[in-house]
Amino acid sequence: MSTNPKVKPINDIRSYIAALEAQGVMHRVKAEVDWKFELAHVSKVNEEQKGPALLYENVKGHTIPVFTSAFTTPERIAICLEQDPSLTMCQLSRKWMELTTKQMIKPTFVKNPPVMENIIPEEAVDLENFPAPWFYPDDGGRFFGTSGYLVTQDPDTGWTNLGTYRSQILGKNILGSQIISGKHGDFHMKKYQERGEKMPVAYVVGGDPILFLASSTLVSAQTDEYDVGGALRGRPIEVFKSDLTGLTLPANAEIIVEGWMDPEELMEEGPFGEYTGYYSGNKMKDYPKPVIRVKRIIHRTKPIFWSTTVGKPINDTHMVQSINRTATLWHDLETMKVPGIQSVYFPAAATGRFWVIASVKQMYPGHSNHVADAINGSTTGHYGVKGIIIVDHDIAADDMDRVWWALATRFDPKRSVQVINRGRSTPLDPGLPIEARDVVSRIIMDATTPYEWKNKPNEIFMDRAVLQKVSDRWNEYGFSGVSPVAEMIPRLTRPEVKKK
Ligand SMILES: Cc1cc2nc3c(=O)[nH]c(=O)nc-3n(C[C@H](O)[C@H](O)[C@H](O)COP(=O)(O)O)c2cc1C
Known part of the structure; x- marks a missing residue:
């Protein structure tokens, strides 16, 4: 439930963009921008300056706009989480930890999901009709999936997993996927491999941005990220069952690519400028990746494409990793x-x-x-x-x-x-x-100063009463605004020992 009265409930990219606009942290780029390098370069420079989220409305050769830099500041992560925008990363992570340590909330199945408004059948599929950016000169091509996630299902237990694994366009109807060994999508794929079957998969772009945060989080195996998204929202996520693959998919996504992954079919993919600021250095031919053979694409009318720049810190990827790893480690230590x-x-x-x-x-x-x-x-x-x-x-x-x-x-x-x-x-x-x-x-x-030291160094502290006086007289000294002293008192003064 939102604790920020200015922000309406967020359940898709459109309501998130509206919330960012209401907060004054969203910029629409009207000029024509090339999806090859230029878009990523503008976003990267903007992110280096802690600039606003961006919506490119005029991408060369495309009518679909591209949204970037969704989470490059703690304020924007707070807005997405429907929390007070002034909270720090630590405070936001604590909220996340508290919400997900309480109770998971199962999704609700809806009829007529908005993402089914348009259906592109197999014979008409061309992934390059979507404005997937080409980020850096040494990258291997256009990457469709950066701010998205792969949906897979455990064939034995029915557990649905959402995992953010980057996806390169490898052909009109072929999408690569870098599922690193040990990730949950890899667990599922190995099960299909043992059965000698192809795995039904869906790659999702857009929808409630909380699901992107959840899909890039190390959630325990057998836990559905839809339930985690629900716990973070305090209400169920809206989903539907695909009539093609049988997978449970987010109703409010912008674009969903559906198809099958054959665990035996691997292709060269990459290179890609990773979040470390380097390329992986693996020879692509020695490290081939599984691919999605696309059977159809469904999308909302006037869809919005969503992307992140990846590459050197700090951009969305690092902010997302920072918040979700902080939250899950805190959760681990609590449990x-x-x-x-x-x-x-x-x-x-x-x-x-x-x-x-x-x-x-x-x-x-x-x-x-x-x-x-x-x-x-x-x-x-x-x-x-x-x-x-x-x-x-x-x-x-x-x-x-x-x-x-x-x-x-x-x-x-x-x-x-x-x-x-x-x-x-x-x-x-x-x-x-x-x-x-x-x-x-x-x-x-x-x-830390060792607990067992009998003779601890004597730390400098300030006088509590005088600090209180400084706080009260703050404006008299000619300083404007509210006194910052109250928040500093616990740190600057000797801890009070409670008398029995
Ligand atoms: C923007 C972004 C891109 C990522 N790309 C990959 C990737 O290509 N491959 C991968 O295995 N993990 C990638 N990760 C990390 C995974 O999303 C993360 O480990 C997550 O826990 C995976 O989901 P799973 O735990 O359900 O397997 C990425 C994370 C972010 C934020």
């Missing part, structure tokens, strides 16, 4: 019942996945190690993380200036560092040799 967790944060600048910071209120010797060990063993933290930083409770995990201060003052490399030699890695990590990316090492940097 593991690790005490004292104040906040958790995967910085977007570190691509939203390789480094994580956790803040803890220490209650026993070794507590900070307990937190680091739990992160290392968690569903989210075991995969791709290279660095874990632990700070004390007085520092928020996303307050980078103070995280640096803790590393400068509460940290001794010999005492505070541990290196774990082997952890699960991602094949996209450019910090590892291209031919050896299965396993990565991991560093734990404990920037």
Whole structure:
């Protein structure tokens, strides 16, 4: 349920764009823009400057507009989540964690889904009729799927999975898909392979943007992302059952590509400028990918195409990874019942996945190690993380200036560092040799003052009463606006010891 009175409920890209417009963070590009490089270059430069979301209304050779930069600022993620736009990434992640730790909400099946308004039959399918961008000069072609997701179903249990796996156009009716080994789409594909059957699939563009956030989140196996989207919205997501593939699909999507994936049919795909800021470096012929043979495309009337620029930080990809990994790690630590967790944060600048910071209120010797060990063993933290930083409770995990201060003052490399030699890695990590990316090492940097120290360093604090006076007299000093002091008092003054 929305906590922001300015924003109407969001259930598709159109209502999300309207909400962004109401908040003044949406820009329509009227000039003609080329889908080859120019569109991505404009978006990237705009994102570097923390500019607004963009809707390209005049894409060369196309009538369909392209929406980019949906989530490049915390404000826009907050708007999508129907939360207060002033919340930080940490605060938004906490809300996410709280909502998804409560109760999942099943989707509602509707008749006459808007996405069925137009049906392009197999013989008329041409993926290049959609304004899929070509992002960077060394990319292998046009990528249809960046801000979208693949829908698959477990043939044994009926579990529906939504997974964001990028998709390149490989032919008029052929869409590639980079489903990295161990992802849920890969689980499903292997089951079809064992049965000797083709897998029904659908690639979705648009619809409620909460589903894109959910589909790029490490949700546990056998959990439908529609239920997660419902939990985040506080109401059911509207879906329908496809009469072609039998898959459960989002009713308000803009465009859905439907077809079958033969686990035995692999093709060269890529290269693609990855979120790491590098190409994977794999020889495309040695690393072929499964493909969708398209049987039909359904779309809303006047559809909107949605894309993200990927590439170097910070863009939508890093923001999405930052919020969803922060939220799921927080969720993991809550469900593991690790005490004292104040906040958790995967910085977007570190691509939203390789480094994580956790803040803890220490209650026993070794507590900070307990937190680091739990992160290392968690569903989210075991995969791709290279660095874990632990700070004390007085520092928020996303307050980078103070995280640096803790590393400068509460940290001794010999005492505070541990290196774990082997952890699960991602094949996209450019910090590892291209031919050896299965396993990565991991560093734990404990920037807390040890709980057991009897003689702790004496920290500088300010006088509470005088700070209160400064706050009260703020405007008398000639400063305008509301005094910022109240929010600072807990950090700048000695913690109050409650008298019994
Ligand atoms: C924009 C974006 C692009 C992504 N591209 C891929 C990709 O090409 N392949 C992949 O395996 N994961 C990719 N991911 C990460 C997955 O979406 C993420 O691991 C998610 O948990 C996968 O869904 P699953 O857990 O249901 O398998 C991408 C994430 C984002 C935000």
